[in-house]
Amino acid sequence: MKLQTTIIAAALVFCSCGGNQQKANDPLADNGRTQRTENLLQNLKALGDSSVYMIGHHDDTFYGIGWEADYTNDSTIHSHSDVKSICNDYPALLSFDLGHLELGDSRNLDGVPFERIRQEIIAHYDCGGMVTLSWHLDNPLSGGSSWVADSLKEVESKTVASVLEGGEKHELFLSWLDKVADFLSSLETPYGVKVPVLFRPWHEHTGSWFWWGQEHCTAEQYKDLWRLTVDRLKEKGVVNALYAYSPGTEADGDETRYMERYPGDDIIDLLGLDCYCFALEADTTQIANYAAQLDKNLGMACAIAKKHQKAVALTETGYEGIKTANWWTHTLAPILSRHPISYVLLWRNAREKPGHFFAPYPGHASVPDFVRFYNAPQTLFLRDVNGLYLSK
Numbered sequence: 001m002k003l004q005t006t007i008i009a010a011a012l013v014f015c016s017c018g019g020n021q022q023k024a025n026d027p028l029a030d031n032g033r034t035q036r037t038e039n040l041l042q043n044l045k046a047l048g049d050s051s052v053y054m055i056g057h058h059d060d061t062f063y064g065i066g067w068e069a070d071y072t073n074d075s076t077i078h079s080h081s082d083v084k085s086i087c088n089d090y091p092a093l094l095s096f097d098l099g100h101l102e103l104g105d106s107r108n109l110d111g112v113p114f115e116r117i118r119q120e121i122i123a124h125y126d127c128g129g130m131v132t133l134s135w136h137l138d139n140p141l142s143g144g145s146s147w148v149a150d151s152l153k154e155v156e157s158k159t160v161a162s163v164l165e166g167g168e169k170h171e172l173f174l175s176w177l178d179k180v181a182d183f184l185s186s187l188e189t190p191y192g193v194k195v196p197v198l199f200r201p202w203h204e205h206t207g208s209w210f211w212w213g214q215e216h217c218t219a220e221q222y223k224d225l226w227r228l229t230v231d232r233l234k235e236k237g238v239v240n241a242l243y244a245y246s247p248g249t250e251a252d253g254d255e256t257r258y259m260e261r262y263p264g265d266d267i268i269d270l271l272g273l274d275c276y277c278f279a280l281e282a283d284t285t286q287i288a289n290y291a292a293q294l295d296k297n298l299g300m301a302c303a304i305a306k307k308h309q310k311a312v313a314l315t316e317t318g319y320e321g322i323k324t325a326n327w328w329t330h331t332l333a334p335i336l337s338r339h340p341i342s343y344v345l346l347w348r349n350a351r352e353k354p355g356h357f358f359a360p361y362p363g364h365a366s367v368p369d370f371v372r373f374y375n376a377p378q379t380l381f382l383r384d385v386n387g388l389y390l391s392k
C-alpha cells in the first residue's frame with residue numbers, strides 16, 4: 001500500500017515542463033511565475049483530490065528535544081531531525097520562519113541563521129521535498145514583536161494602517177518586503193533553479209494576538225496589506241512563491257466569517273486553517289473539543305477551496321506536549337481522512353521552551369503510535385514524495 005502511495009505522490013509533487021524562457025532549465029509560465037511553481041500548485045491541488053496528504057514539521061532539521069544543529073558546520077545540513085530519529089524518514093514538508101529578516105538580523109526570531117535556512121530550503125528541495133515559510137515579523141510602528149502587548153495596544157492597533165500607502169511606516173515596510181523579496185529570490189540551486197515555496201504571512205488574523213489581527217484593522221485594511229505584500233514581491237521579481245491564507249478557528253465553520261478578510265482569488269493559492277490542541281494531561285473532553293473543531297473547520301475550508309478551485313491544507317496543528325500516546329491514529333488521522341487536504345503542518349519542537357513540542361522525539365510515549373501514523377498509506381513523508389525531481 002505504502003509503495004503504491006509513494007509512486008502516486010512522487011508523480012504529484014515536482015515536475016518541470018514548457019513555458020517562456022527565464023533560464024533554459026527554469027522557464028516561466030504565462031502568469032510570470034516559474035513553471036515549477038505552477039506545477040507545485042497543480043500538484044498540491046491534485047493531492048487535495050486524493051486520499052493522501054504530506055506531513056510537515058516546523059524547524060524540523062534545525063533543533064529538537066535535547067539537540068540543536070551545528071550551524072557552523074555545513075556537513076550537518078539536512079541531517080538531524082526528531083521525526084527522522086523515529087521513523088528514519090524526514091517530513092515531506094519543512095516549514096521555516098522569516099521573522100527578524102526585516103530587521104537585517106543574521107538569525108531569525110527563534111535563533112536560526114538565515115543563511116542556514118536558505119541552505120536547508122535548497123537541500124530539502126533537492127531531496128524532492130516542499131518548503132513553506134511563515135513570517136512572524138516585528139511591529140514596524142511600536143517596535144514590539146508580532147504579538148500584541150497590552151501596554152502598547154493602542155499603537156499596535158494603528159500598525160496596519162501605518163504600513164499602507166500614505167501611512168507613516170509605509171516606506172519602512174516596503175524596505176522590509178524588499179528584504180523578503182531578496183531572500184525568496186536567493187533560493188536558487190547551484191544549477192540555476194529557483195526553489196518554489198509557499199509563503200504564509202498574515203496568518204491567524206481571525207484572532208487578535210498579532211498586530212494584523214481582527215481587532216487591529218478593518219477588513220479592507222487587512223486585504224490591502226495582502227495586496228501590497230504580493231504586489232511588491234512580484235514587482236521586485238519574485239517568481240517562485242505561492243501564497244497561503246491561513247485563518248484560525250474563529251470562523252467556527254461559518255464560510256462567510258472565514259472569507260470576511262479573504263484578499264481575493266488573484267492573490268491566494270492555498271486556503272488553510274491553523275487549529276491547535278492544548279488539552280491538559282488526559283483531558284479527553286478537551287481532545288474531543290479539538291477534534292470537533294478541527295472536523296468542522298476543515299470541512300468548511302475544503303468546501304470553500306473546492307468552490308474557488310484552490311489548494312487546501314491544515315497549515316498549522318498539533319497537540320502541545322502530546323499527552324495522549326495514541327493521539328496520532330486515534331484523534332488526528334481519523335479527522336484528516338475525512339477531508340481532502342494536501343498537507344498537515346506540525347509546529348516546532350522547541351529546544352528552549354520545555355513542553356513546547358508537537359512531534360514526538362526518541363523516548364516519547366507516542367512514538368509507537370507515530371510510527372503507525374507513518375506507516376499508514378495516507379501519510380506522505382519525504383521518501384514518499386522523493387523521486388520525480390531526481391528522475392527528471
Ligand code: BMA
Nearest residue numbers: 097109110136347348350353
Ligand atoms: C510560536 C511559538 C514561539 C515562536 C513562534 C515563531 O508559535 O513557537 O515560541 O517564537 O511560534 O516560530
